[in-house]
Amino acid sequence: MPVSPPSPMRVAAPLPDRAGVGLKADHVEEILAGRPDLGFFEIHAENYMGDGGPAHRRLEAVRALYPLSLHGVGLSIGSPKPLDKEHLKRLVAVARRYEPGMFSEHLAWSSHNLGFLDDLLPLPYTAQTLATVCDHIDQTQEALGRRMLLENPSTYLLFAESTLSETDFIAEIGRRTGCGLLLDVNNVIVSATNHGFDPIAYLDAYPLRHVEEIHLAGYAEAQDDAGRPLLIDAHDSPVREGVWALYAETIRRIGPTPSLIEWDNDVPAWPVLFAEARRAEASMARVAVATQEKALSHAV
């Protein structure tokens, strides 16, 4: 795989503390024509693992104008199986090609003996699984030559053998591997509803100082066997009010942070998606103003 030198035709790589959105083919023409005032775009790495063609041409044009966040959905870090070395190589190639400001993956597994299952599947939280996940993150960070961010999952069920809470599990991964964290606020609301815990308590227990990116998305609603609400991480609709509220609380605690709107299914027209990103920026701006006012009142 040829390594292209850093392109002088591109904007700098680091993600600003602003809002971004997931890049969709249908929006690219409008984005290139209008150059919307936005912090960054995020792509799913696996969609750019073909050799060439229109997808790469579009991404190259967008990357020239905006920083990029590279988000993997297929590395299967939470699997008991060894990491797929070929896939890791493909990931390194995409990272070299587009110089993303950030790389993130999930606390989940997606491949097993049967093949790739195309979903972010849950794992038990034990000393044994912790060691495996940390080993996989070490290998990933070494291959990429950079620190990665790990994303907290949406889950629909738990495991009898789990001995650690999700927040303790994630905090310990951060300690052992030095990786950063991607806090998906929608996933917190989804899991909190599904398992009956308090999302604020989750934030309290979460190692927030390591959060370098936030995800926001819409969920769908179903029911479990007992008829209790079961939320599904669907990425097919606007961010819900409860998620916006938890986002504002998160930003109040950690300050403005690169924040992504994920909308992958039933993708709306560009202005609708852009408006969601503007709302995240407005939320960050309000917190920044409130923090300044507080600082001023202390100074007086």
Add this chain to the structure above:
Amino acid sequence: MPFEATIDAFAQALSDPARPAPPQTRGRDGRPDARRFAVYRNNVAVGLIGAIEARYPIARRLVGDAFFRAMAGAFVAAEKPRSPVLIHYGENFPDFVAGFEPAREIAYLCDVARLENAWVEAYHAAEAPALALDALGEMAPEDFAALRFAPHPAARLLRFCHPAASIWAAHQGTDAPRPPEDWRAEEALVTRPEADVLVRVLPPGGWEFARALFAGATLGEAAELSAGEGFDPGSHVVGLIEAGAFLSPLKE
């Protein structure tokens, strides 16, 4: 329970809808919950079926959404992606369609699917300069017979038992498709010299001629292979070059 055994049980239950939720899993009541587990099972099926639907839009239109979803569902149940790169998933779906008993009466369906697969492969193929006609402009005509060409990385040659390319083309728009005027076995060339994928129906003899050139035969050798009544290798090679079938520069 060891990590691997738990994940094995989870994966097995995912792939078989008749199995209950794995015994290690817990819902709010401290026991396995079928509806909760069904979310994962549904995510896997919907995601993979969606990948097949996206790759074969015309085959889907030909048989209708419900039939296609059932056929894609049967494929997905039988065959999971070998890698997380889903742009390559379903490349063998046309073979599955060919052996799918309920689709047997629509004999041209697997040919159309083969064309759609070639289209996706061309779409994601490596960027490379296509040979242009002016590369031949400076040459003496007596040197033409010794020329060799290399196929462009996006170029795909297809031979059908039905007018699959015409059927495919007729179903591109939203208008009611018209059946092909001439119901004959077609041969097609798929290329992508620049951003756009091009599909051309080859004239009679064109497939064998192009296949010989792609395999490294000289223009003279390929012409001899394809020689028949009214076969004009000159117009064929010009057509192939104009479609972007060959890599630039010319082979030495």
